[in-house]
Amino acid sequence: QVQLVESGGGLVQAGGSLRVSCAASGSIGSIDSMGWYRQAPGKQRELVAIISSGGTKYADSVKGRFTISRENAMVYLQMNTLKPEDTAVYYCYVRAYYALDYWGKGTLVTVSS
Numbered sequence: 001q002v003q004l005v006e007s008g009g010g011l012v013q014a015g016g017s018l019r020v021s022c023a024a025s026g027s028i029g030s031i032d033s034m035g036w037y038r039q040a041p042g043k044q045r046e047l048v049a050i051i052s053s054g055g056t057k058y059a060d061s062v063k064g065r066f067t068i069s070r071e072n073a074m075v076y077l078q079m080n081t082l083k084p085e086d087t088a089v090y091y092c093y094v095r096a097y098y099a100l101d102y103w104g105k106g107t108l109v110t111v112s113s
Contacts, residue, residue, distance in 0.1 A: 004102055006091070008020040014082060020076070022036075022076075075092065087109060089106040
């Protein structure tokens with residue numbers, strides 16, 4: 001089992017920056033990849049960024065603006081040049097061995113225009 005707790009969401013003006021963090025606990029030795037998804041009101045949850053031993057992957061909509069990084073059991077998402085369309089609940093995600101997926105409860109990011 002892996003537990004995930006996000007932090008760092010909030011309200012920011014368009015063009016601003018924000019960093020969200022996620023702390024993993026439990027069976028962290030079983031973690032294969034970590035990442036972030038987001039879900040805007042009325043929309044499906046979508047991949048934002050993933051980091052693993054193979055590298056990083058980003059959604060086209062955030063390339064060049066967002067950076068994912070990982071340090072031990074923490075994963076971070078640095079978000080720059082934020083746009084109103086980035087407003088969403090951001091969920092921390094872990095893929096562990098045996099294709100087990102874990103999710104945090106989410107943190108709300110609101111970008112005002």
